[in-house]
Amino acid sequence: MLCSHREVTHIKLNYTRMCFLVNCLKRFKSSQEWLSRQKADPYVEKAKIYNYRCRSAFKLLEMNERTNILRPGLAVIDLGACPGSWTQVAVQKTNADGADPSKPKGTVLSIDKLQIFPIQGATILNNMDFSTIEAHDKVVEVLNGQQVDLVLSDMAPSATGVRELDKDRIIGLCYMAIRFAALVTKREGNLLFKVWDGKEVPILEMDLARFYKNIKILKPMASRTESSEKFILAKGFKGIQRPLQNGRWG
Structure with a gap:
C-alpha cells in the first residue's frame, strides 16, 4: 500500500524527532557517567588539594x-x-x-x-x-x-x-x-x-x-x-x- 506525500512527510518528521531524542538520551547518559567518574576519581580531589587546574x-x-x-x-x-x-x-x-x-x-x-x-x-x-x-x-x-x-x-x-x-x-x-x-x-x-x-x-x-x-x-x-x-x-x-x-x- 502506497503512502501519501503527507503521510511520508509525517513519518520522516517522527523519525527525525525520535533520532533527536535518542541522541539527547545518549548525551545525558554520557554526562551522568562523566559526573560519576569525576566524583570517584582520586586525582580530581588531589588536583583541588594541590591547586592544580x-x-x-x-x-x-x-x-x-x-x-x-x-x-x-x-x-x-x-x-x-x-x-x-x-x-x-x-x-x-x-x-x-x-x-x-x-x-x-x-x-x-x-x-x-x-x-x-x-x-x-x-x-x-x-x-x-x-x-x-x-x-x-x-x-x-x-x-x-x-x-x-x-x-x-x-x-x-x-x-x-x-x-x-x-x-x-x-x-x-x-x-x-x-x-x-x-x-x-x-x-x-x-x-x-x-x-x-x-x-x-x-x-x-x-x-x-x-x-x-x-x-x-x-x-x-x-x-x-x-x-x-x-x-x-x-x-x-x-x-x-x-x-x-x-x-x-x-
Missing part, C-alpha cells in the same frame, strides 16, 4: 618522575595548554617563577586558541593557533631567538564519536606538534605529546625516529584505565635534516 597535572608529574625531562633552568613550550595544569607543573619544575633562588630560573611559554588565566612564571599566548606562521614568529620574539629544551602537548581534538575520524584528527595534531617542535627545539631537546592508540602510531614512531635519538611510550597511572590515550616521549633532537612539507616529514 585539572587532574592531568598528575600525568605530567608522574612521567617527569620517570624521565626527568623537567629541570630547573630549562626553556619549555606547552602547546594547547588550556586550562593550564601542565603549565603549572612546568613552572614549578623549571623554577620559572624563581621560587627557589638557589636554582637556575627556567622559562615557560604556553599557547592556546582559548583564553588561559594567568599563571605566575609563565608567558601565555592566548587566542593563538600554534600551527600558524604568526604563532612561530611570536614565539621567536618572546624567546628572543632562544631555542627551547622541551615541547609539551596534551592536546586532543573534540570527539566526534566516529572512532576512526577522531584518531585521524589527533594524528594530524601530533604531526603539527612535531613540526612546530622541529622549528623551535635546540639539538638534544625533547618532545612529549599525547596520542590515542591505533595502527597509525607505529608509523608516527618511525617518522620520529628519523629526527630523535630515542622514542619511548608512556602510560601514566593517572590516565584513566578505559582511556586509549598514551604519551610519546621523543628524546635527543637531531636537528632538521630535510624540509618539512604539509605537516609531515618530507
Whole structure:
C-alpha cells in the first residue's frame, strides 16, 4: 500500500524527532557517567588539594618522575595548554617563577586558541593557533631567538564519536606538534605529546625516529584505565635534516 506525500512527510518528521531524542538520551547518559567518574576519581580531589587546574597535572608529574625531562633552568613550550595544569607543573619544575633562588630560573611559554588565566612564571599566548606562521614568529620574539629544551602537548581534538575520524584528527595534531617542535627545539631537546592508540602510531614512531635519538611510550597511572590515550616521549633532537612539507616529514 502506497503512502501519501503527507503521510511520508509525517513519518520522516517522527523519525527525525525520535533520532533527536535518542541522541539527547545518549548525551545525558554520557554526562551522568562523566559526573560519576569525576566524583570517584582520586586525582580530581588531589588536583583541588594541590591547586592544580585539572587532574592531568598528575600525568605530567608522574612521567617527569620517570624521565626527568623537567629541570630547573630549562626553556619549555606547552602547546594547547588550556586550562593550564601542565603549565603549572612546568613552572614549578623549571623554577620559572624563581621560587627557589638557589636554582637556575627556567622559562615557560604556553599557547592556546582559548583564553588561559594567568599563571605566575609563565608567558601565555592566548587566542593563538600554534600551527600558524604568526604563532612561530611570536614565539621567536618572546624567546628572543632562544631555542627551547622541551615541547609539551596534551592536546586532543573534540570527539566526534566516529572512532576512526577522531584518531585521524589527533594524528594530524601530533604531526603539527612535531613540526612546530622541529622549528623551535635546540639539538638534544625533547618532545612529549599525547596520542590515542591505533595502527597509525607505529608509523608516527618511525617518522620520529628519523629526527630523535630515542622514542619511548608512556602510560601514566593517572590516565584513566578505559582511556586509549598514551604519551610519546621523543628524546635527543637531531636537528632538521630535510624540509618539512604539509605537516609531515618530507
